[in-house]
Amino acid sequence: MSSLGESVKNYRRLKGWTQEQLAEAAGASLGTVRTVEQGGNASVEMLHTLAAALDTTTSSLFATEVPSPIEVDSSEGPRLMELRRALMPPVGLSEILVEPSEPVALSAIQRDxxxxxxxxxxxxxxxxxKKLPGILRAAEVAVATSDDGEDEQRAKIVRARALLLAGKYLTQVRRYDMAYHALSRGIQEARDVGVVQLATNGVVGMGWLLLRQDxxxxAEQLAVRTADDVEPRMSKATPAQLAVWGELLQRVASASIRNNRPDVAKEARRMATTAASALGREHMDFREHWGTFGPVTAETKAIEDLSLVGDARGVLGRADEGPVGSKALKKLGRPSPNNWDRHRLDVARAHVKLGSHQDAMDELTGIKASSPEWLKHQTMARRxxxxxxxSRKRTLTQDMRETAAHLGISG
Structure with a gap:
């Protein structure tokens, strides 16, 4: 039995419950509870449901244990080798070993x-x-060849932005150790040169990475502390300051709802909505904050909370209304494709839970058409x-076969 399985079993026994009683309280099948307690795989959403039934946090169910072996595609190493070399060059006794290259103008690096x-x-x-390795190397050379003072500070700001971009990409494609290295360096670099807004932008990314790692x-503590540090005065705040503060509050809410702390999540969502309302519409500036933020993004994340707690009808009741309705999108602007696609995945999941499989398939097909690469990296899409x-008893449709193949699902 795994440590996770033992944790669930111990909490269940503290309640004086049988496996059948836990399954009933969690709205899960008896087979699911048995699988979890015997060390089988379970989604984070299911663990959240079990934790809620057991009156504990999701984090308390996790324990340190030896991970199962992971199958790695033999092409994975070569694909990211250049990026790995640029981001994490060998370190010797005297200096980092970097391949010499000609300096590139900071304006050109920033443009890239x-x-x-x-x-x-x-x-x-x-x-x-493909482009990131060259950007990272150029940024390193720019810092190494800059004069002391303002020239060096400008070079370090550009290098911090390059590192945060690398961290964003690597988190998205689930290369978490590399992502942590890039994000932590970027945050420290921005903090060292006194650019608080840029460092805070990196903290938003770090929060996303921690969420991805459960x-x-x-994630909650980091976002709370940072949000307190940078809380803006509403009357004087710039759009970027409001956006990055709102993004931090979203990290607080996302972490706490997953950790069975709904009251914390509710208050954080309320404050994020306040920041979004102050902006008035979606705002995007990658140099100053992590992604697009505004009223539509805040609403998609509130709907995501409903999905995480299993309220499928609640998701569908708000899926195309209010800030995420077609008329509002024209007025308020569209969120980032990642946030919008995640919202539509929540809608697909809600349709599946309610037995509307064709509606769910239509959502997946739409996301595949607009964001095929993003979809490949989504565990929820495969689920x-x-x-x-x-559930399909008839022959699979062409869309079903193509989407399953796209997601790497066979049989």
Whole structure:
């Protein structure tokens, strides 16, 4: 039995419950509870549900244990080798060993960073991965060859932005150790040169990484502390200050709702909505904050909370209304493709839970058409697709076969 399974079993026994009673309280099947307690796999959403039934936090169910072996595609190493070499060069006794190259103007490096952010936003991950090594090397050379003073500070700001872009890309494609290295260096660099807004932008990214690693307590604490440090005065705050503060509050809410702390999540969402309302519409500035933020983004994340607690009807009741309705989108602007696609995945999941498998399939097909690379990296998409396939009694449609293949699902 795994440590996780033992934790669930111990909490259940403290309640004086049988496995059947835990299954009933959590709205799960008896087989699911048995699988978890015997060390089988379970989604974070299911663990959240079990934790809520057991009156504890999701984090308390996790324990340190030896991870299961992971199958790695043999092409994975070569694909990221150049990025790995640029981001994490060998370190010797005297200095970092970097390949010499000609200095590039800071304005050109910054332009490349801006261009790659634009490509990242439009689902062009392969292009970003190919360009990042050169950007990182150019930024390192710029710092190494700069004069002391303002010239060096400008070079370090550009290097911090390059590192944060690398951290964003690597978190998205689930290369978490590399992402942590890039984000932590970027935050420290920005902090060292006194650019608080840029460092805070990196903290938003660090919060996202911690969430991806199921480190809910740490994600919440980091975001709370940073949000307190940078809380703006509403009457004088710039759009970027409001946006980064709102993004931090969203990290607080996302961590606490996953950790079975709904009251904390509710208050954080309320404050994020306040920041979004002060902005008035979606705001994007990758140099100053992590992504697009505004009323629509705040609403998609509030709907995501409903999805996480299993309220499928609540998700569908708000899925195309209010700030996320078609009329509001024209007035308020669209959120980032990542946030919008995640919202539509929540809608697909809600349809599956209510047995509307064709509606769920329509959502997946739409996301695949607009963001095929993003979809490949979404565990929830594979889960939804498997449920659709498992419920299908007739021959699969062409869309079903193509989407399943796209997500790497066979059989």
């Amino acid at each position: 960073i801006d261009d790659q952010h634009a490509l990242y936003r439009t689902d062009r991950y392969d292009s970003v991965a 480190r809910f307590d740490e 939804v697709m498997r449920e659709i396939l498992g």
